[in-house]
Every structure is written in C-alpha cells, then in structure tokens.
Amino acid sequence: MSTTAELVARARRLAVPGRRAVLGIVGAPGSGKSTLALAVAEELGPDLAACVGMDGFHLSNAVLAAHGTQHRKGAIDTFDDAGYAALVARLADARPGDPPVYAPVFRREIEEPVAAGVEVPADVPLVVTEGNYLLAPSGAWPAARARMAEVWYVDVPDDVRLARLEARHRAFGKSTEEARRWARGSDQVNAELIAGTRGAADLVVRLPTA
Numbered sequence: 001m002s003t004t005a006e007l008v009a010r011a012r013r014l015a016v017p018g019r020r021a022v023l024g025i026v027g028a029p030g031s032g033k034s035t036l037a038l039a040v041a042e043e044l045g046p047d048l049a050a051c052v053g054m055d056g057f058h059l060s061n062a063v064l065a066a067h068g069t070q071h072r073k074g075a076i077d078t079f080d081d082a083g084y085a086a087l088v089a090r091l092a093d094a095r096p097g098d099p100p101v102y103a104p105v106f107r108r109e110i111e112e113p114v115a116a117g118v119e120v121p122a123d124v125p126l127v128v129t130e131g132n133y134l135l136a137p138s139g140a141w142p143a144a145r146a147r148m149a150e151v152w153y154v155d156v157p158d159d160v161r162l163a164r165l166e167a168r169h170r171a172f173g174k175s176t177e178e179a180r181r182w183a184r185g186s187d188q189v190n191a192e193l194i195a196g197t198r199g200a201a202d203l204v205v206r207l208p209t210a
Contacts, residue, residue: 055105
C-alpha cells in the first residue's frame with residue numbers, strides 16, 4: 001500500500017529544475033488515476049509540475065459516429081494515439097526558454113475534447129500525464145511510453161472501481177441502468193485490456209480506498 005506522500009516524494013525526484021521529465025499514470029476506468037495525477041501535481045505546485053490527460057485525444061463524437069464506434073467510446077481505437085505520442089514528445093523535449101506547449105482536455109459535461117485546454121510552461125520540470133493506454137503495446141502508444149521517465153499503474157479492487165464508474169456515469173446524466181450497463185460492458189472490456197499491461201509498469205500503486 002502506498003501513501004500519497006510517498007508517491008509525491010518519488011515524483012519530486014523527477015522534478016529537476018532546468019530539465020524536463022514526463023511521469024505517466026495508467027489504470028483502468030475508475031481506478032483513480034486522474035485523481036492521483038492531479039494530487040501529485042497539486043502537491044508539487046505549479047512551479048514544479050503540470051498535469052496533462054490522455055483523454056484530450058478522444059476522437060470527437062462526429063468522427064466516432066462516422067466510424068460507427070460511438071457505442072464503444074473509450075476503447076483503445078477511439079483515441080488519436082499518434083497525436084498523443086506527438087504531444088508527449090513535444091512535452092519531453094521542452095526546455096526552459098522554449099514556448100509553452102498547449103494540450104487538449106476532455107470535457108465530460110459535453111463529452112467532447114477541447115483543443116488547447118491546458119498550458120504547460122517550458123520551465124516546469126515535470127509533466128504528469130494520465131490515461132488508460134499508456135502501456136499498450138500496439139499503435140503509437142509505445143512511442144509515447146518511450147518518452148516517459150516512469151509509468152505507474154494504479155491498481156484497485158474491481159468492486160471499488162465499478163462502484164466509482166457507475167457513480168460517475170450517473171453524475172453525467174446516465175440512468176442507473178445505463179450506468180451499470182456501460183460500466184460492466186464497454187468499460188469492463190477496456191479494463192481487462194488495460195490490466196494486461198500492468199506488468200510493464202515501473203511501479204504498481206495501491207492506495208487506501210476507504
């Protein structure tokens with residue numbers, strides 16, 4: 001079991017002023033990876049860390065509809081993996097004095113990505129990026145992983161993860177039945193794929209869930 005303080009201390013060792021490191025945090029939907037990434041970045045503060053999510057590379061609803069994949073939104077093939085890898089390379093290469101890098105964000109209230117939603121100044125030494133597929137062996141995901149100093153896998157019990165997912169889906173407008181069906185259907189298929197990448201992580205993180 002890890003504490004947030006221990007993880008922040010480990011991340012702090014990557015945040016060397018004058019250099020740039022990218023820390024990846026991966027996990028299945030509902031694992032708490034986004035919460036952990038934000039907590040680490042906030043504890044380090046804006047002079048040392050910025051947070052960039054993989055979810056900004058969701059394909060738009062219009063593109064998903066054109067591909068006939070809107071019902072599988074969140075699956076590995078519904079992201080622009082090459083775009084994400086290119087962004088991670090830009091983030092990893094940035095040095096003090098360079099222009100800032102602007103990254104997209106995903107807005108759950110509209111279920112769409114929004115371009116240039118977060119600014120990453122070049123003098124921030126650590127970028128924390130989080131998402132589902134950072135350790136996936138296919139497509140452009142390995143190119144993104146290659147530019148990360150470390151990748152942590154967030155591991156939580158399935159019952160906790162599913163309860164969180166259902167609550168999230170309800171919070172964003174799905175009925176109780178729709179939330180359950182989505183969490184135990186499409187989300188679960190994705191979770192099983194992501195769980196298969198756990199062994200490639202530099203650190204497996206287990207946090208208290210109570």
